[in-house]
Amino acid sequence: MSLNSLNTPAALVDVERLQRNVRRMQDRVDALGVAFRPHVKTTKCLDIVQLQRAAGARGITVSTLKEAARFHAAGFTDILYAVGIVPAKLPQALALRQGGCDLKLITDSVEGAQAVGAFARDHGHTFDVWIEIDSDGHRSGVPPEAPALLDIGRALAEGGTRLGGVMTHAGASYELDTPAALAALAEQERAGCVRAAERLRAAGWPCPVVSVGSTPTALSARALPGVTEVRAGVYVFFDLVMANVGVCAPDDIALSVLTTVIGHQADKGWAIVDAGWMAMSRDRGTQKQKHDYGYGQACTPEGEVIPGYVLSGANQEHGILSRAGAMDPEIARRFPVGTQLRILPNHACATGAQFPHYDALAADGSLREWPRFHGW
Amino acid sequence: MSLNSLNTPAALVDVERLQRNVRRMQDRVDALGVAFRPHVKTTKCLDIVQLQRAAGARGITVSTLKEAARFHAAGFTDILYAVGIVPAKLPQALALRQGGCDLKLITDSVEGAQAVGAFARDHGHTFDVWIEIDSDGHRSGVPPEAPALLDIGRALAEGGTRLGGVMTHAGASYELDTPAALAALAEQERAGCVRAAERLRAAGWPCPVVSVGSTPTALSARALPGVTEVRAGVYVFFDLVMANVGVCAPDDIALSVLTTVIGHQADKGWAIVDAGWMAMSRDRGTQKQKHDYGYGQACTPEGEVIPGYVLSGANQEHGILSRAGAMDPEIARRFPVGTQLRILPNHACATGAQFPHYDALAADGSLREWPRFHGW
Numbered sequence A, B: 001m002s003l004n005s006l007n008t009p010a011a012l013v014d015v016e017r018l019q020r021n022v023r024r025m026q027d028r029v030d031a032l033g034v035a036f037r038p039h040v041k042t043t044k045c046l047d048i049v050q051l052q053r054a055a056g057a058r059g060i061t062v063s064t065l066k067e068a069a070r071f072h073a074a075g076f077t078d079i080l081y082a083v084g085i086v087p088a089k090l091p092q093a094l095a096l097r098q099g100g101c102d103l104k105l106i107t108d109s110v111e112g113a114q115a116v117g118a119f120a121r122d123h124g125h126t127f128d129v130w131i132e133i134d135s136d137g138h139r140s141g142v143p144p145e146a147p148a149l150l151d152i153g154r155a156l157a158e159g160g161t162r163l164g165g166v167m168t169h170a171g172a173s174y175e176l177d178t179p180a181a182l183a184a185l186a187e188q189e190r191a192g193c194v195r196a197a198e199r200l201r202a203a204g205w206p207c208p209v210v211s212v213g214s215t216p217t218a219l220s221a222r223a224l225p226g227v228t229e230v231r232a233g234v235y236v237f238f239d240l241v242m243a244n245v246g247v248c249a250p251d252d253i254a255l256s257v258l259t260t261v262i263g264h265q266a267d268k269g270w271a272i273v274d275a276g277w278m279a280m281s282r283d284r285g286t287q288k289q290k291h292d293y294g295y296g297q298a299c300t301p302e303g304e305v306i307p308g309y310v311l312s313g314a315n316q317e318h319g320i321l322s323r324a325g326a327m328d329p330e331i332a333r334r335f336p337v338g339t340q341l342r343i344l345p346n347h348a349c350a351t352g353a354q355f356p357h358y359d360a361l362a363a364d365g366s367l368r369e370w371p372r373f374h375g376w
Helices: A015-032 A046-054 A065-073 A087-098 A110-122 A147-156 A171-175 A179-202 A240-245 A348-352 B015-032 B046-054 B065-073 B087-098 B110-122 B147-156 B171-175 B179-202 B240-245 B348-352
Strands: A010-014 A060-062 A078-081 A102-107 A127-133 A161-168 A209-212 A255-265 A270-273 A297-299 A305-314 A319-323 A340-344 A357-361 A367-371 B010-014 B060-062 B078-081 B102-107 B127-133 B161-168 B209-212 B255-265 B270-273 B297-299 B305-314 B319-323 B340-344 B357-361 B367-371
Touching: A010 A015, A015 A046, A046 A065, A046 A367, A060 A065, A065 A078, A065 A087, A087 A102, A087 A110, A087 A127, A102 A110, A102 A161, A110 A127, A110 A147, A110 A161, A127 A147, A127 A179, A147 A161, A147 A179, A161 A179, A171 A179, A171 A240, A179 A209, A255 A348, A305 A340, B010 B015, B015 B046, B046 B065, B046 B367, B060 B065, B065 B078, B065 B087, B087 B102, B087 B110, B087 B127, B102 B110, B102 B161, B110 B127, B110 B147, B110 B161, B127 B147, B127 B179, B147 B161, B147 B179, B161 B179, B171 B179, B171 B240, B179 B209, B255 B348, B305 B340
Parallel strands: A010 A357, A060 A078, A078 A102, A102 A127, A127 A161, A161 A209, B010 B357, B060 B078, B078 B102, B102 B127, B127 B161, B161 B209
Antiparallel strands: A010 A255, A255 A270, A255 A340, A270 A319, A297 A305, A297 A340, A305 A319, A357 A367, B010 B255, B255 B270, B255 B340, B270 B319, B297 B305, B297 B340, B305 B319, B357 B367
16 A cells, blocks of 8 residues: 555554654653653544553543543553543443543542542442642643642542542643743643642642643653653644644654645645645644644655645635745646645644544555544 | 433534524525535535435535445435545546446546546546636636636547536635625626636537535525526534624524533633533634634523623633633632533534534434544
């Protein structure tokens, strides 16, 4: 099989780059002396997560209970469900745990903790619950110094639950783009989460796990005293947002969309390709960053960046490829109908989700289908 | 089954609204005296397309050959593949036609027409090819007055192809928001496509079909002399972009995402819900329109708009629900953990694509799963 045999658009994974990214993060976290728990929401792909495990990952992080169920069925047991649990999802969580999955839940409120406890006691079960800490104000979590933290600890001590740890995600790191700012946020993330654990321990509750992470902070932390594990997801592919953040180069990006030129509007400098937003996703994450790549950066079929050529527009199954800045009057000659190109994505998690499978391209040129799942 | 039994996020279809939308478009196109060929890329759902056919649709439009194959397998034969054909996809197209599918292809270039012809002659087949007309400058197609139009006609007369018609899509209609501007663009779309057909006929090639359409122009056209059929897709669900364009009201929107409140950041006026961008899609189509709905408009579980409350932010599995303008200090009391809400989407085609099935809610409150497919 060759690239020419693939039906486009296709989600192409460069396995060499993928392996390099997996190795880089594992080495980094090993050097920091903590465990690594990759977030599988990026790929939802067993073939890839097995590579992460083989490289040294311990346990996985999931964003949906479907991911938990699928990976548990494939032999993973140590699973953190990193979205606040709600009562309606407790029956699914219980079924997973009763089936042998060591599933950890998270909460950031007293009412959440109480709901888990009440359900657990009704079912004669004890859930492992971690408290979500807000270390950067970007989303969920209880601040490390908040009085509510100890209220949640107290609620978790009422039976039916075991306080397994604290976790945080410094998602604000996606908005940074200098090593100094990233290192500072990594330290803020670490310090906040460790501080929360210390307050809980001082109140008398063991809090064995201190879990932090995002791809940018994991790669920018200088030391992680008090932390027991790091989580990260998008590093496995990287993407243009991460390149703008500064934690990878464009040629580290392991996921691209293989596309075919289907036409032109030569007087506008446009080539029309068969990768629209259905393939790329609607993610415009680089729009507010220092380099706006439109809907993606064009590369040769071999994966080399073609400087200046980006997907400047996207409809459902049409992408508009053009040169940023001055229009290219030679676009139709440069990229005739039938030309294959790779497009690097803004956000690998969003682009991957548009495809039922990845086409994994090995260094020897061989291709394999790696299925991924979607939905909840 | 009740809404409470659904796993959230879920793609909820209000069947009563859907049926009303189907009826409205069919009645409108019937009144214009032309055939209606719905675009099934919006739903990719057999249950829904069967309703469109039952209401009077003749033939369907698809955006991928996978849609063509799936709908042909389900008994649809008259299918227009409305994305410019490339040589690599001709074997799939041939297989469909040889299997009894009356598949129509489109092209907007001489090289495209020649490639289809050469492949067809090699395989002893004749393809039905329509010429794509650019009636508004927004994407693909050859302008009605371009010399190239007749060159394409000539290329299609060289054997292996039959010029079945001309088609256009005035996608620029999505950028308008007054009835007068929409009616004017509908007339421009009609006139351009009819003019192209007349030029081809004057050159001696029969051009039986004149196919136009987009949801906004289809609903705004005052008369369609010379047109034989209309195409439209998103009208079946409608969405917030269409509400801003002015061709529907928010309570016509038949697709919403059912979500559950999972937490709060009360001092910021945020409720966190389990519909993030993985559920809503990253589409921010209302961003530049007169009313920006963020990632979607919140409604009660019964589907009534809650004025001012929108998804102001989205991570992969987290949505941030807040009041536009002044923050709501009572958000945690207004929407406690476990509260279900419906979120109306910016762009129904993009939101639907995030789900493996729709949950179809009938007027009597009963629920059914309607599968949809994704990928290529």
